[in-house]
Amino acid sequence: MEQTANQSATRTESAPADQGRDRAVIIRTLDLAKIYGEGETATHALQGVNSIVYRGELIAIMGPSGSGKSTFFNMVGALDSPSKGRILIDEVDVAQLSAVELAFLRCRKIGYIFQSFNLIRYMTALENVTVPMSFAGVSPEEARRRGMELLDLVGIADRWDHRPIEMSGGQQQRVAIARAMCNLPQILLADEPTANLDLATGESILATLQRINQERGVTVICSTHDHRLLKMCDRIMWIRDGMVERVESRENIKIKVGTIGGEQA
Numbered sequence: 001m002e003q004t005a006n007q008s009a010t011r012t013e014s015a016p017a018d019q020g021r022d023r024a025v026i027i028r029t030l031d032l033a034k035i036y037g038e039g040e041t042a043t044h045a046l047q048g049v050n051s052i053v054y055r056g057e058l059i060a061i062m063g064p065s066g067s068g069k070s071t072f073f074n075m076v077g078a079l080d081s082p083s084k085g086r087i088l089i090d091e092v093d094v095a096q097l098s099a100v101e102l103a104f105l106r107c108r109k110i111g112y113i114f115q116s117f118n119l120i121r122y123m124t125a126l127e128n129v130t131v132p133m134s135f136a137g138v139s140p141e142e143a144r145r146r147g148m149e150l151l152d153l154v155g156i157a158d159r160w161d162h163r164p165i166e167m168s169g170g171q172q173q174r175v176a177i178a179r180a181m182c183n184l185p186q187i188l189l190a191d192e193p194t195a196n197l198d199l200a201t202g203e204s205i206l207a208t209l210q211r212i213n214q215e216r217g218v219t220v221i222c223s224t225h226d227h228r229l230l231k232m233c234d235r236i237m238w239i240r241d242g243m244v245e246r247v248e249s250r251e252n253i254k255i256k257v258g259t260i261g262g263e264q265a
Contacts (some may be wrong), residue, residue: 026187026219027076028055032085034071043072047242048085050119055186058220060229063239070125070191070238073223077112077189078105089187092175107136108242111180112216113139113190119164125151125175126160129182136183150178154208177208181218188212190222194229206232 034046043093045068053059053076063069067261074080078094089105097105106112119128129150130143138146151157154174164172173193180188190209194202210232213220222229230236231250238245 016247023054023056025052026055026089027051027221028086028088028091029072029076030086032072032075032087033083033106034068034075034080035083044242046075046082047112047240048168048242049239051237051244051247053219054234055219056106056213056217057234058232059222060233060236061221061223061239062225063245066241068237069239070225071242073189073191073221077110078102079112106238107132108152108183109186111175111183111185111188113173113188113193114239115192115195117169117176117178119172121164124158124161125171125178127165127168128164129179132179132182136185140243147240150181151175151179153212155204156179168201169196170198170205173197173201173205174208177205177212181212186219189219190220190224192224192226193222194224194226202226214251224253251260 018079029051031047031052032049036043036045047068047073051070059070061072066194071080075082076089078087078089081095089109093104094102100104102254120131123131126147127145129147130138133143133146147159148160151160153176154177156174158176159167159171162171164175167175173196179192180190188209193205193209197205206226207230209220209222212218222233233250235247235249237247
């Protein structure tokens, strides 16, 4: 397993022959490790992950429950700090940033879409989208204009004055996507974006993420179990036991989409 992981990590760093050539790297991890606890009870969630994410690509992080993909997701999103190794965003070592610089990074460069939506219950869709803009110093007028534009982008502008309790799960997820885009991030991180949605709604959400990636050039990273995402991604990173098992381009995996592990993809 270790040998396979190291070989896969090497392939990721050098990039597949038909993918990423002459493209800028926006995220790089070097020997990334995360350990929870100490001694014999310690859990090695990540074990020396080397990876790169290219600017403007859509990449899926996949693996079984407990594989380490959520930990990796939190690491590259600067939501948690590594036990060992480095995370570089635009070649800047995240560990070297001050608290103020980290806050700026999370506010301006990275947008987060959480599995549980994390909307504020008593606020309307528009208010949920514009709240982060106030922390970024955006004027109320500009915030409203941008908020309505983003709600239109995700196809829910007509529900701008509805609160979460008045919306379906899919509508709430669209609001969450619009909120994640509010400060024009370069990176969009989506944690299981279709996990709580029905089939049709999940496909619509995936199409929305793909459109944001293609039309706005936003780098999209999804941590997911949803195999429907495979045919939309530029690359898929498979994680198992805290290590990169393999990295595949969409072209290489296309023939496998249909049935995976006996289940419909």
